[in-house]
Amino acid sequence: MTRRFLPIALAAVAAVSAAPTLPAQANIRVTGAGATFPYPIYSKWVLEYTSLHPNIQINYASIGSGGGIRQFSDRTVDFGASDGPMTDSMIAAVHGNVVHIPTVLGSVVPTYNLPGVTRPLRFTGDLLAGIFLGQITNWNDSRIAAMNPGVTLPDQDIVVVHRSDGSGTTYIWTDYLSKVSTEWSRRVGKATSVNWPVGLGGQGNPGVAATVSRTPGAIGYVELIYAIQTHTAYGLVRNRAGNFVQASLASTTAAAAAAMASIGADTDFRISITDADGADAYPIASFTWLLLPKQMTNPATARPLLEFVWWATHDGQRYAQALDYAPLPAPVVALIEARLRTLTLNGAPVLPANYGGRRR
Amino acid sequence: MASPATRRIVGAAMTGATYGAAALAIVPLAAILVMLLTKGAGSLDWDFFTRSAVPVGEPGGGFAHAIVGTLLVVGVACAIGIPIGVGAGIFLAEFGGGRFGWVVRFVADTLNGTPSIVIGIFAWAWIVRPAGRFTALAGSVALACILAPLVARTTEEMVRLVPNSLREAALALGYPRWRTSLTVVARTARAGIVTGCLVAIARVAGETAPLLFTALGNQFFSTNLLQPIAALPLQIYVYALGPYEEWHRQAWAGALVLILLVLILGTIARVATRSRHERA
Amino acid sequence: MTALAPEQPLARAPRVSTAERWRDLRIVSPGDAVYRVALMLLALVLPLLLLAIVGGLVVGAWPAIRQFQLGFLFRSTWDPVAGQFGALPLIFGTLYSSLVAIVIAVPLALGAAIFLTEFAPRWMRTPVGTLIELLAGVPSVIYGLWGLFVLVPLLRDVIWPVVKPVLRWLPFFSGPFYGPSVLAGGTILAVMVLPYVAAVSREVLRAVPPAQREAALALGATRWEAVWTVVLPYGRAGIFGAVVLGLGRALGETMAVTMLIGNRHEISLSLVQPGYTIAAAIANEFAEAVSSLHLSALVYCGLVLFVITVCVNAAARWLIWRVARGSAAGSAAL
Numbered sequence: 001m002t003r004r005f006l007p008i009a010l011a012a013v014a015a016v017s018a019a020p021t022l023p024a025q026a027n028i029r030v031t032g033a034g035a036t037f038p039y040p041i042y043s044k045w046v047l048e049y050t051s052l053h054p055n056i057q058i059n060y061a062s063i064g065s066g067g068g069i070r071q072f073s074d075r076t077v078d079f080g081a082s083d084g085p086m087t088d089s090m091i092a093a094v095h096g097n098v099v100h101i102p103t104v105l106g107s108v109v110p111t112y113n114l115p116g117v118t119r120p121l122r123f124t125g126d127l128l129a130g131i132f133l134g135q136i137t138n139w140n141d142s143r144i145a146a147m148n149p150g151v152t153l154p155d156q157d158i159v160v161v162h163r164s165d166g167s168g169t170t171y172i173w174t175d176y177l178s179k180v181s182t183e184w185s186r187r188v189g190k191a192t193s194v195n196w197p198v199g200l201g202g203q204g205n206p207g208v209a210a211t212v213s214r215t216p217g218a219i220g221y222v223e224l225i226y227a228i229q230t231h232t233a234y235g236l237v238r239n240r241a242g243n244f245v246q247a248s249l250a251s252t253t254a255a256a257a258a259a260m261a262s263i264g265a266d267t268d269f270r271i272s273i274t275d276a277d278g279a280d281a282y283p284i285a286s287f288t289w290l291l292l293p294k295q296m297t298n299p300a301t302a303r304p305l306l307e308f309v310w311w312a313t314h315d316g317q318r319y320a321q322a323l324d325y326a327p328l329p330a331p332v333v334a335l336i337e338a339r340l341r342t343l344t345l346n347g348a349p350v351l352p353a354n355y356g357g358r359r360r
Numbered sequence: 361m362a363s364p365a366t367r368r369i370v371g372a373a374m375t376g377a378t379y380g381a382a383a384l385a386i387v388p389l390a391a392i393l394v395m396l397l398t399k400g401a402g403s404l405d406w407d408f409f410t411r412s413a414v415p416v417g418e419p420g421g422g423f424a425h426a427i428v429g430t431l432l433v434v435g436v437a438c439a440i441g442i443p444i445g446v447g448a449g450i451f452l453a454e455f456g457g458g459r460f461g462w463v464v465r466f467v468a469d470t471l472n473g474t475p476s477i478v479i480g481i482f483a484w485a486w487i488v489r490p491a492g493r494f495t496a497l498a499g500s501v502a503l504a505c506i507l508a509p510l511v512a513r514t515t516e517e518m519v520r521l522v523p524n525s526l527r528e529a530a531l532a533l534g535y536p537r538w539r540t541s542l543t544v545v546a547r548t549a550r551a552g553i554v555t556g557c558l559v560a561i562a563r564v565a566g567e568t569a570p571l572l573f574t575a576l577g578n579q580f581f582s583t584n585l586l587q588p589i590a591a592l593p594l595q596i597y598v599y600a601l602g603p604y605e606e607w608h609r610q611a612w613a614g615a616l617v618l619i620l621l622v623l624i625l626g627t628i629a630r631v632a633t634r635s636r637h638e639r640a
Numbered sequence: 641m642t643a644l645a646p647e648q649p650l651a652r653a654p655r656v657s658t659a660e661r662w663r664d665l666r667i668v669s670p671g672d673a674v675y676r677v678a679l680m681l682l683a684l685v686l687p688l689l690l691l692a693i694v695g696g697l698v699v700g701a702w703p704a705i706r707q708f709q710l711g712f713l714f715r716s717t718w719d720p721v722a723g724q725f726g727a728l729p730l731i732f733g734t735l736y737s738s739l740v741a742i743v744i745a746v747p748l749a750l751g752a753a754i755f756l757t758e759f760a761p762r763w764m765r766t767p768v769g770t771l772i773e774l775l776a777g778v779p780s781v782i783y784g785l786w787g788l789f790v791l792v793p794l795l796r797d798v799i800w801p802v803v804k805p806v807l808r809w810l811p812f813f814s815g816p817f818y819g820p821s822v823l824a825g826g827t828i829l830a831v832m833v834l835p836y837v838a839a840v841s842r843e844v845l846r847a848v849p850p851a852q853r854e855a856a857l858a859l860g861a862t863r864w865e866a867v868w869t870v871v872l873p874y875g876r877a878g879i880f881g882a883v884v885l886g887l888g889r890a891l892g893e894t895m896a897v898t899m900l901i902g903n904r905h906e907i908s909l910s911l912v913q914p915g916y917t918i919a920a921a922i923a924n925e926f927a928e929a930v931s932s933l934h935l936s937a938l939v940y941c942g943l944v945l946f947v948i949t950v951c952v953n954a955a956a957r958w959l960i961w962r963v964a965r966g967s968a969a970g971s972a973a974l
Contacts, residue, residue, distance in 0.1 A: 206602040214788075371863060395786055395790060464686055469953070623777070
């Protein structure tokens with residue numbers, strides 16, 4: 001019996017390995033890993049770009065910003081992605097061989113599961129800090145009611161949901177909370193992975209969104225598109241000007257506008273735009289970055305990768321709006337172009353000096 | 361001493377309790393199978409088996425990359441693990457009386473009890489980290505490490521069941537020991553060995569933990585052993601934890617495919633052993 | 641050959657020892673040595689593999705071992721930012737959830753085993769036994785999937801509101817029930833562990849000599865009394881071994897637990913609170929731990945888990961071996 005099956009089994013394995021006609025067996029393979037925050041727009045970009053250039057396959061593994069930074073630093077991927085920029089010590093660990101290229105703007109919203117509450121709730125920074133510190137434990141707390149007159153809040157325990165993996169979304173959220181709450185800044189701080197005082201852990205933006213939608217009374221933080229796609233309610237947040245703002249294309253763009261004044265040609269793009277000035281600015285917005293090596297080493301993937309990044313920051317921006325990400329402001333795009341031209345492969349720049357994008 | 365009536369009542373009650381325990385033990389299995397069929401069967405369409413993952417919101421999309429990934433990773437794991445397992449098993453049965461045999465047996469049992477995530481760490485430390493990337497091969501090696509000791513022990517049991525008279529008859533007829541072992545003993549135990557392998561393959565096909573940071577998973581269709589690769593249990597895990605209804609639907613369908621695979625392998629194994637015993 | 645001298649008797653065989661005779665009769669072929677060596681090399685892979693696993697774990701954990709030493713096992717802070725790692729909540733959660741699993745599974749498994757060996761009609765034994773054994777074949781991730789969408793809502797929305805007024809006062813059930821919890825994790829572990837405990841208990845009970853049972857019945861015991869007073873005590877060690885085996889399984893289980901336990905680094909006596917196990921923490925955090933110390937701490941946890949499960953499984957095997965010596969089903973169940 002074994003003698004009969006063995007050759008069949010071997011033949012099957014060989015056939016599967018040799019199948020050339022099955023989809024996506026491309027000539028050039030670029031791998032990247034990182035943030036779940038921009039995953040919807042990145043996967044849309046990959047879909048569109050590979051339909052334009054079928055010989056290139058871009059495999060982006062959405063494992064969280066922490067994983068993206070780690071795999072980029074370990075050189076197990078061609079590019080990383082993170083919404084928490086690398087800290088100085090992380091950059092030192094790769095000997096400075098990294099550039100941050102912003103790709104889109106997104107926003108992090110407080111999403112919650114309260115079936116009886118139909119109007120979007122209003123939160124302030126203090127309120128969110130109090131909830132996530134475990135100091136406000138019930139939805140009918142007077143502090144929440146004070147911000148939401150006219151809304152009947154249920155007598156229900158608040159279930160905090162946070163990220164269990166290393167996350168740039170966590171970085172943005174804790175960056176904001178550190179700015180608006182000195183106690184948060186002192187007790188917890190800001191990073192891609194913190195020591196959460198309370199709450200359940202969810203894996204990735206999808207995991208947090210899933211846990212919130214499954215758990216009555218839960219509140220978590222996710223990138224806007226995840227709240228929209230999963231039909232979970234999300235609240236308004238009060239910005240520095242005192243207005244309660246809902247996360248949207250307009251309010252995210254407004255948040256970036258304030259930072260444009262201070263951006264210079266020598267910027268490393270690691271700009272935080274949380275708690276921004278501006279009447280309409282959404283306070284928990286952020287850039288998200290691709291991590292690329294300054295000195296690239298793989299001749300097969302260097303140019304295709306940079307061409308993809310160029311396309312994404314130019315033509316690709318038109319796909320951002322449909323997914324509620326804000327496109328990059330024009331001054332930033334100009335600076336990105338200049339920065340991309342400085343990346344080298346074996347000493348020589350990867351992109352030609354007059355590169356203006358692929359004509360196809 | 362209680363009255364006879366009390367004793368009879370207690371006896372009946374406890375007997376009923378054991379009936380209840382057995383019934384309760386089967387309830388989860390029934391519940392799971394029913395759930396898988398009702399939620400998963402409807403999603404098993406042509407797209408599911410032929411298309412790979414697509415971004416959320418795009419239509420179509422299936423588990424082709426995961427199914428093929430599992431077949432490949434498990435196939436390579438078998439190529440590595442089964443020869444080692446069968447060889448070790450025959451060794452233990454034929455020459456395993458001494459100290460070395462005792463050590464191998466102890467080690468095999470220890471490996472069988474090792475958590476699969478620890479095996480995953482081992483494969484990561486020895487293959488992924490030095491290579492600098494996640495590969496399907498690392499996943500296969502991890503699965504082979506689970507497969508080999510399992511197959512070794514079942515092979516040993518099956519070969520031990522071969523009656524000594526067969527061995528002696530062959531030796532008496534002039535066969536050298538190696539030929540006896542290979543062509544008489546092993547051939548007689550053949551069906552049992554294959555059964556043991558099938559059961560082990562079924563177990564290994566459903567393992568997720570060792571693949572988490574070796575094969576990693578891949579949204580694209582890939583048959584490259586030196587790249588990350590999707591696998592059925594991995595894909596179910598990711599999709600189950602996600603927030604999209606579309607993903608949940610596919611996770612149920614994938615789970616149905618996986619459990620059918622496991623049950624079919626197990627049933628073949630069971631039928632093969634039973635028919636052997638009925639013939640014998 | 642020389643001709644025989646007439647005065648010598650004919651063909652009387654020279655005196656040879658039995659051992660010499662056997663040695664002469666046995667055909668020694670060079671293939672024997674090759675075969676034996678080949679098999680030995682294949683068998684050698686297993687001990688080498690075990691050494692490699694232990695070596696890989698120790699090497700990977702070394703930075704954390706050097707930094708935290710044994711205090712790692714007794715500290716509770718898990719702070720990747722500050723570089724402080726303590727595995728106590730993980731160890732506690734692993735042991736606690738496994739304990740819950742055993743408490744739920746053992747009565748059911750033992751009851752099922754007794755049913756199958758003592759009370760079930762003969763035609764029912766194989767089908768029911770097979771069904772229970774099938775539970776062992778269901779992959780962990782499918783248990784997790786079912787637990788996530790069926791068990792957790794069942795516990796949280798149907799069972800908990802009913803028992804809450806009564807149980808809420810016990811420290812084991814205090815606090816709000818979110819869904820993902822030690823109870824949910826422990827329950828799914830119980831379902832996964834049940835077939836192993838049941839199968840091995842069944843073998844142990846089958847190994848009890850019929851004479852024991854018959855003696856009790858002859859003395860006037862009811863069937864249940866015969867089981868309770870004679871059969872079970874006889875197989876006590878083996879059943880205990882089955883329980884320890886189940887414990888060993890539960891300790892190492894990863895996927896289903898990760899999906900149901902809530903992923904919270906915290907020690908709490910309450911079953912309805914979220915918890916964390918070593919295996920779940922490794923599964924969640926390993927692929928993207930940013931600092932090498934974090935990674936090393938996770939491997940250290942893996943080493944701890946390995947040591948615990950090896951000891952527990954060895955104890956289980958020894959206990960079972962004492963009663964149901966070397967039966968095929970026993971070791972296959974292992």
